[in-house]
Amino acid sequence: MAVKYSKQLLLIVVVAVFHTKTATQPMSHPNCPTMCGSVTIPFPFGTTKDCSLDNTFLINCNKTSSTTSNSTAQVPFLQKTKRRVLNISLDGELRVAWPVASNCYTEKVALVDQIPQEIIMTYFPISPTRNKLIAVGCDTFGVFFAMDSGGENYTSGCVTLCGRRDEIVANESCSGTGCCEVSIPHGHVLTRVVYASQSIFSNHSSVHNLGPCGYAFLVENGNYRLEYKDLFKLEKEFPVVLDWTIGNKTCEQAKKDISSYACKADKSTCYHAGTKKLGYLCKCLEGYQGNPYFNHGCQEIKTDKLFLDIDECMKSNDCVKGATCHNFPGSYRCKCPTGYEGNGKNNGTRCSLKSRKELMLIIALSVCVSVVGLLMGSIYAYWVLKKIKLIKLKEQFFQQNGGLLLQQQLVKHGGSVEATKVFTSEELNKATNNFDEENIIGQGGQGTVYKGVLQDNRTVAIKKSKINDSSQVEPFINEVILLSQINHRNVVKLLGCCLETEVPLLVYEFVSNGTVYEHLHDLNQPLKLTWKIRLRIAKETAGVLAYLHSAASTPIIHRDVKSTNILLDENLTAKVSDFGASRIVPLDKSQITTLVHGTMGYLDPEYFHTSQLTEKSDVYSFGVVLAELLTGKKALCFDRPEVDRNLALYFVSSMKEGLLFHILDKSIDEPNVEHLKEVALIAERCLRVKSEERPTMKEVAMGLEGILVIEEQCWGSDNLPSEETENVLNGAPSVINVEDSVGGSGINSSYSYGTNQILMSVIGGR
Known part of the structure; x- marks a missing residue:
C-alpha cells in the first residue's frame, strides 16, 4: 500500500513540474494581456487591435457586476457578436x-x-x-x-x-x-x-x-x-x-505571402481544419507545444524522461462492452456504437438503445423532409421547364421576325452593334415597366409608341409594331437596315430593335416637344408656332423627303407623311418619324404597286385609285402638311361644312378664287405678303391631282430654303427697306415656274424667288 501511494505521489510531483514548465510559455505578445477574468486570451485573439491578428479576433474585456457580490469582474465578449466568451482553444474552437x-x-x-x-x-x-x-x-x-x-x-x-x-x-x-x-x-x-x-x-x-x-x-x-x-x-x-480559422486561403496559398502567413513559430506547421472549412490553422510540431502564431511560440516539451502518458485503452478500463475506447493525454473516453447513446462507461450513463419514440420521430421527420424536398424539386423542375419553354419561344419569335436575316444583312453591310442594336425583351420590359399604359405617348396604324428609360438612363421611344405577317419580314428587316444607316439631323434616329417578341419592337431616340399636329390644333398648347418656325419646319421636312427620294443609297417613299409624324425637339427642330409604312423603290423602277396605305386627308388621290406608289405620293401628302401650316386647319374635319371638310380641296379651291388671305391662320405674324403667296403656291402645286404636274421634293425643298434664307436675311438686317428687298427677290431666277399656277389665284405670276447663291447647299444628309 505504501509503495502504491509513493508511486502516485511521484506522478503528482512530475505532473506538477511538467505543468510548471509549460505554464511559463507565452501565449500572447509581450505587453499584451493574456487573461480576461478567468479566460485565457491566446494570440491570434487579443483584447486590443495591436494584440490581435486583426479586428476579426478582437475580444472586448468588459467589467461586469457580479451576481453574487457587489464587486465587478472582467468578462470577455466576442466583438463581432457581443456574446460572452467561455473558452478559446488553439485547436480552432471557440466557446461562447x-x-x-x-x-x-x-x-x-x-x-x-x-x-x-x-x-x-x-x-x-x-x-x-x-x-x-x-x-x-x-x-x-x-x-x-x-x-x-x-x-x-x-x-x-x-x-x-x-x-x-x-x-x-x-x-x-x-x-x-x-x-x-x-x-x-x-x-x-x-x-x-x-x-x-x-x-x-x-x-x-x-x-x-x-x-x-x-x-x-x-x-x-x-x-x-x-x-x-x-x-x-x-x-x-x-x-x-x-x-475559427485564419483567413480563407489554403496552406499552399498562404505560404506564398510570408508577410501575412500566420504560422510564425520556427517549429510550427500549417494544416487544414476540415474539407468544408475555409482558411487554415497552425500547430506546433511533434515534441513541441505552445502558441504557433508568433515567433518562438513553440517550445520543446521537457519531461525529464519521467512523465509518460499512460494509454488507458491498452490496459483495463471501464468502457462497457461494445463501446470504443479513445485515448488522449491524461485521460480517455468511451464512444457508444451506432444506434446507442450515453458516455459508454460503467460508472457513467453507459450505452442505451435510443428510444422508440425518438426513432419514430426521426423516421417521421425524415419522411417530412423527403416530401418537402420532393415538392421543392418539383417546383424547381417546373420553373426550369417554363424557362426553357420561354427561351424556345423567344428563339421562335426571333426567327419568325427575321432575326437571322437581320444578322446576315448586318454582316453584308458591315454593320456593327452600335449602328443597329438588337435589344432583349427583358431590357425593353424593364424600360417601359412591362409596357404600362401610363407610358403610352402615341398610337397609330403601324403600332403603339411607349416612352422608356434604358439602363444607361437614355430616354427612348419604343414602338410596338402591328406587323404580324411573314411576307412582310424581309421588307421590314430591309427598312431597319436602311433607317439605321440614315444619319439625317431631321430624321428620328433608329437606335435598334427587338425581335424575340410576338411582334417586332423598334427603339427610337425620344423627341420631347410633341408633334406639329399638337402645336397647330391643340388649344391647350401654351406655345404657338410663329411664321418663322412654321417655314423652318416646312423646309426641314421637305429636306428629309428630298433626301429619302434622291440622296439615299436606295430611294425610300415614306408613304405616311402627316403632321402627327413630324416631331419637334426642345429647339422646335423638325424630326420626321414613323417609317413603318415606308417602301423601298428599286433603282430600276420609278413606281411600285402596293396595297393602298395612308391617312385619309393626306392620301394621294391618284395612288388611291391606281395603287401605283411613286415619290409624288409623298409630295401630295407634304402639300397637305404645308396647307396645315398656312391655315392652321386640320387635314380632315367633319365639323366643317361638307365642301370644306377636306383641307386639300378647300385650299386649292380658295386659291383658284383668290381667297388665300381668307383661309390663312389668324395667328401668322408674317408682314411679307409675297412670301406667304409663294409658299401657298408651292402647296397648291404639290396638291395637284395629276402626279406629273407636281414638283419633286428636291424642287420643293430648294424653293422653301430659298424663301427661308431671304426671310432670315430680312429678320437679321433690321428690316431692310421694301425697295431693296424687292430688288434682291426680283434679281434671281425662279426655281418653280409660277406661270404654271392656277389662274386667278391672286398671286403675281411675274414674281419669282430664290437665288442661285442661296441654293448652293445640297439638300441631303448631314
Missing part, C-alpha cells in the same frame, strides 16, 4: 454563451411570449459536429433553420411530448419525453442559425401544469441533462462551440 429561445402560453393557448434566437457568425461558423439542438417542454417543437457559407439552407427539428409527470425522468438523455435533441447537419460550414420553440397543439390544458413554456437552444454535446424544474423556467445561457 448563447441564450435560450422560449415560447410560453397560457392554458387557453394565448401566447405570452415568443423569443426566437439567431446566431450569425460570418467569421466564426457554428460547429456542426460539436453542437446539438435541444428542445425542452411539453408538446413543443424545437426547430432550427441553418445557412452554410455557400448560401444553402437546412431545416430540422425535434418534438417533445408529455403524458404524466412520472414519465419525465431527470438527468436522462433527451429521448422525446419532456426533452428532445437533434444533430446539426454535418459537413457544412454553418454561418447562420435561427432556432425557436413552437407549440404543436392548439389545446394545452392537459399539459399546462407540467410546463407552461417550451424552450429551444443550441448546446455543446454533453453539456445538458434534463432537470424537472427546467420545464417551468429555463433562463440561462449554454455553451456553443464555434469554429
Whole structure:
C-alpha cells in the first residue's frame, strides 16, 4: 500500500513540474494581456487591435457586476457578436454563451411570449459536429433553420411530448419525453442559425401544469441533462462551440505571402481544419507545444524522461462492452456504437438503445423532409421547364421576325452593334415597366409608341409594331437596315430593335416637344408656332423627303407623311418619324404597286385609285402638311361644312378664287405678303391631282430654303427697306415656274424667288 501511494505521489510531483514548465510559455505578445477574468486570451485573439491578428479576433474585456457580490469582474465578449466568451482553444474552437429561445402560453393557448434566437457568425461558423439542438417542454417543437457559407439552407427539428409527470425522468438523455435533441447537419460550414420553440397543439390544458413554456437552444454535446424544474423556467445561457480559422486561403496559398502567413513559430506547421472549412490553422510540431502564431511560440516539451502518458485503452478500463475506447493525454473516453447513446462507461450513463419514440420521430421527420424536398424539386423542375419553354419561344419569335436575316444583312453591310442594336425583351420590359399604359405617348396604324428609360438612363421611344405577317419580314428587316444607316439631323434616329417578341419592337431616340399636329390644333398648347418656325419646319421636312427620294443609297417613299409624324425637339427642330409604312423603290423602277396605305386627308388621290406608289405620293401628302401650316386647319374635319371638310380641296379651291388671305391662320405674324403667296403656291402645286404636274421634293425643298434664307436675311438686317428687298427677290431666277399656277389665284405670276447663291447647299444628309 505504501509503495502504491509513493508511486502516485511521484506522478503528482512530475505532473506538477511538467505543468510548471509549460505554464511559463507565452501565449500572447509581450505587453499584451493574456487573461480576461478567468479566460485565457491566446494570440491570434487579443483584447486590443495591436494584440490581435486583426479586428476579426478582437475580444472586448468588459467589467461586469457580479451576481453574487457587489464587486465587478472582467468578462470577455466576442466583438463581432457581443456574446460572452467561455473558452478559446488553439485547436480552432471557440466557446461562447448563447441564450435560450422560449415560447410560453397560457392554458387557453394565448401566447405570452415568443423569443426566437439567431446566431450569425460570418467569421466564426457554428460547429456542426460539436453542437446539438435541444428542445425542452411539453408538446413543443424545437426547430432550427441553418445557412452554410455557400448560401444553402437546412431545416430540422425535434418534438417533445408529455403524458404524466412520472414519465419525465431527470438527468436522462433527451429521448422525446419532456426533452428532445437533434444533430446539426454535418459537413457544412454553418454561418447562420435561427432556432425557436413552437407549440404543436392548439389545446394545452392537459399539459399546462407540467410546463407552461417550451424552450429551444443550441448546446455543446454533453453539456445538458434534463432537470424537472427546467420545464417551468429555463433562463440561462449554454455553451456553443464555434469554429475559427485564419483567413480563407489554403496552406499552399498562404505560404506564398510570408508577410501575412500566420504560422510564425520556427517549429510550427500549417494544416487544414476540415474539407468544408475555409482558411487554415497552425500547430506546433511533434515534441513541441505552445502558441504557433508568433515567433518562438513553440517550445520543446521537457519531461525529464519521467512523465509518460499512460494509454488507458491498452490496459483495463471501464468502457462497457461494445463501446470504443479513445485515448488522449491524461485521460480517455468511451464512444457508444451506432444506434446507442450515453458516455459508454460503467460508472457513467453507459450505452442505451435510443428510444422508440425518438426513432419514430426521426423516421417521421425524415419522411417530412423527403416530401418537402420532393415538392421543392418539383417546383424547381417546373420553373426550369417554363424557362426553357420561354427561351424556345423567344428563339421562335426571333426567327419568325427575321432575326437571322437581320444578322446576315448586318454582316453584308458591315454593320456593327452600335449602328443597329438588337435589344432583349427583358431590357425593353424593364424600360417601359412591362409596357404600362401610363407610358403610352402615341398610337397609330403601324403600332403603339411607349416612352422608356434604358439602363444607361437614355430616354427612348419604343414602338410596338402591328406587323404580324411573314411576307412582310424581309421588307421590314430591309427598312431597319436602311433607317439605321440614315444619319439625317431631321430624321428620328433608329437606335435598334427587338425581335424575340410576338411582334417586332423598334427603339427610337425620344423627341420631347410633341408633334406639329399638337402645336397647330391643340388649344391647350401654351406655345404657338410663329411664321418663322412654321417655314423652318416646312423646309426641314421637305429636306428629309428630298433626301429619302434622291440622296439615299436606295430611294425610300415614306408613304405616311402627316403632321402627327413630324416631331419637334426642345429647339422646335423638325424630326420626321414613323417609317413603318415606308417602301423601298428599286433603282430600276420609278413606281411600285402596293396595297393602298395612308391617312385619309393626306392620301394621294391618284395612288388611291391606281395603287401605283411613286415619290409624288409623298409630295401630295407634304402639300397637305404645308396647307396645315398656312391655315392652321386640320387635314380632315367633319365639323366643317361638307365642301370644306377636306383641307386639300378647300385650299386649292380658295386659291383658284383668290381667297388665300381668307383661309390663312389668324395667328401668322408674317408682314411679307409675297412670301406667304409663294409658299401657298408651292402647296397648291404639290396638291395637284395629276402626279406629273407636281414638283419633286428636291424642287420643293430648294424653293422653301430659298424663301427661308431671304426671310432670315430680312429678320437679321433690321428690316431692310421694301425697295431693296424687292430688288434682291426680283434679281434671281425662279426655281418653280409660277406661270404654271392656277389662274386667278391672286398671286403675281411675274414674281419669282430664290437665288442661285442661296441654293448652293445640297439638300441631303448631314
